[in-house]
Amino acid sequence: MVVLSGYETVKDALVNHAEVFADRPHIPLFSELTKEKGLLFSNGDIWRVMRRFTFSALRDFRMGSKMIEDKITEECRCLVNTFKAYGGKPFENSTVVTTAVANIIVSIVLGNRLDYDDPTLCRLVTNIRENIRIIGSPMVQLYNTFPSLFRLFLGSNKEIYTNLAEMQEFVTKTITNQKKKLDVNDQRSLIDAFLVKQKEEKPNPKLHFTDVNLVFLVSDIFAAGMESTSTVLRWGLLLMAKYPEIQIIVTYIPHNHSKSSNIPVCHWSLLGIYCNVLFFHAACGLNKKRD
Ligand code: HEM
Structure with a gap:
């Protein structure tokens, strides 16, 4: 077993020697x-x-x-x-x-x-x-x-x-x-x-x-x-329910809508990016300071 210690060592292994360290452990x-x-x-x-x-x-x-x-x-x-x-x-x-x-x-x-x-x-x-x-x-x-x-x-x-x-x-x-x-x-x-x-x-x-x-x-x-995606989505729903002020911002952002339905479609406008970052950041549990 090889143990890597410290940021520089781990970075060197994963970035400069990715091929050698790409394998998964035998579980x-x-x-x-x-x-x-x-x-x-x-x-x-x-x-x-x-x-x-x-x-x-x-x-x-x-x-x-x-x-x-x-x-x-x-x-x-x-x-x-x-x-x-x-x-x-x-x-x-x-x-x-x-x-x-x-x-x-x-x-x-x-x-x-x-x-x-x-x-x-x-x-x-x-x-x-x-x-x-x-x-x-x-x-x-x-x-x-x-x-x-x-x-x-x-x-x-x-x-x-x-x-x-x-x-x-x-x-x-x-x-x-x-x-x-x-x-x-x-x-x-x-x-x-x-x-x-x-x-x-x-x-x-x-x-x-x-x-x-x-x-x-x-x-x-x-x-x-x-499971990964549905867990993130369900955290997103929970956080939207808990922080209605954010829900309002996201709801009122002028999205483009799909022609066949009234569902907003994703566009990489600044506001679109705001929604994506906010949603994923919060839903993936990175938004700790709002607890
Ligand atoms: C928000 C949703 C998701 C999260 C948080 C997530 C997270 C991750 C993470 C952390 C890994 C790396 C695991 C590792 O290397 O040990 C991974 C690998 C992987 N994910 Fe996702 N994932 C998500 C959605 C998806 C979706 C939608 C798909 C497929 C449709 C997918 C397919 C894969 C596959 C195939 C791997 C293995 C890649 C490899 O071995 O090179 N993931 N995911």
């Missing part, structure tokens, strides 16, 4: 679950190739510009309608906010959104949330620190495997369907883009664009994007 349960495939828990060449592909695919599907913004705007409209249906009464918002975020990822990865009561979407969200809860449990932390000692006690381990298997079965079915109707000239989702790469990859013993890597990559994107 027993995650390595067993993923066999170090995909993006989140892989290392070396697989990680580099999957990361480069994912970033460029998301950029090609216009991360931050129109195409993805349209999907987000459409999802916002559905989410706002669901909120309105409660008629101003209090309700548990975590499920619907998480489902809305998952749905945006569904639409980028698979190509189309699903209804909030679609059983597949509901199972997907439940499986991921349940696994994230188990992964954060004290027993899993102990298992990851002393794997041989705690292997026998890890009862919930089975549930993690069942949830992951169910999710991966859905992803595998989707890949099989997408393969049948793949049009190289009309790539509609991240899965399509991966399948095109798969066709292009020259046969060699160290293939990266394999079905197994695709299944893990898709699961990773859901796991990484869903």
Whole structure:
């Protein structure tokens, strides 16, 4: 094990020797679950190739510009309608906010959104949330620190495997369907883009664009994007409720509105930047002095 101490040393390692320090640590349960495939828990060449592909695919599907913004705007409209249906009464918002975020990822990865009561979407969200809860449990932390000692006690381990298997079965079915109707000239989702790469990859013993890597990559994107984004959004809602004066400023800022709905769309005007910084700064918990 190498321990780095001090700002200059850490900066030197991460900036000047990024390649050497890029690998993730070996975490027993995650390595067993993923066999170090995909993006989140892989290392070396697989990680580099999957990361480069994912970033460029998301950029090609216009991360931050129109195409993805349209999907987000459409999802916002559905989410706002669901909120309105409660008629101003209090309700548990975590499920619907998480489902809305998952749905945006569904639409980028698979190509189309699903209804909030679609059983597949509901199972997907439940499986991921349940696994994230188990992964954060004290027993899993102990298992990851002393794997041989705690292997026998890890009862919930089975549930993690069942949830992951169910999710991966859905992803595998989707890949099989997408393969049948793949049009190289009309790539509609991240899965399509991966399948095109798969066709292009020259046969060699160290293939990266394999079905197994695709299944893990898709699961990773859901796991990484869903809870993180919905937690930030829910903190944002809470802070907006707690500080109505900020809510008023944001509400009255003259946004451009989407043509198809009355939902504000993001533009990098000074006020737009103010809203983004304020929202993210506050929601990510950096705005400590307002406590
Ligand atoms: C506000 C929301 C988000 C926060 C706070 C967040 C935070 C983070 C952080 C801190 C990491 C680095 C973890 C590490 O290196 O150990 C990370 C990695 C990652 N995030 Fe996010 N994330 C968010 C949204 C998303 C979304 C929406 C997606 C996908 C659609 C996503 C996909 C990923 C992936 C794939 C990685 C792994 C990258 C790699 O291994 O190179 N994240 N995220």
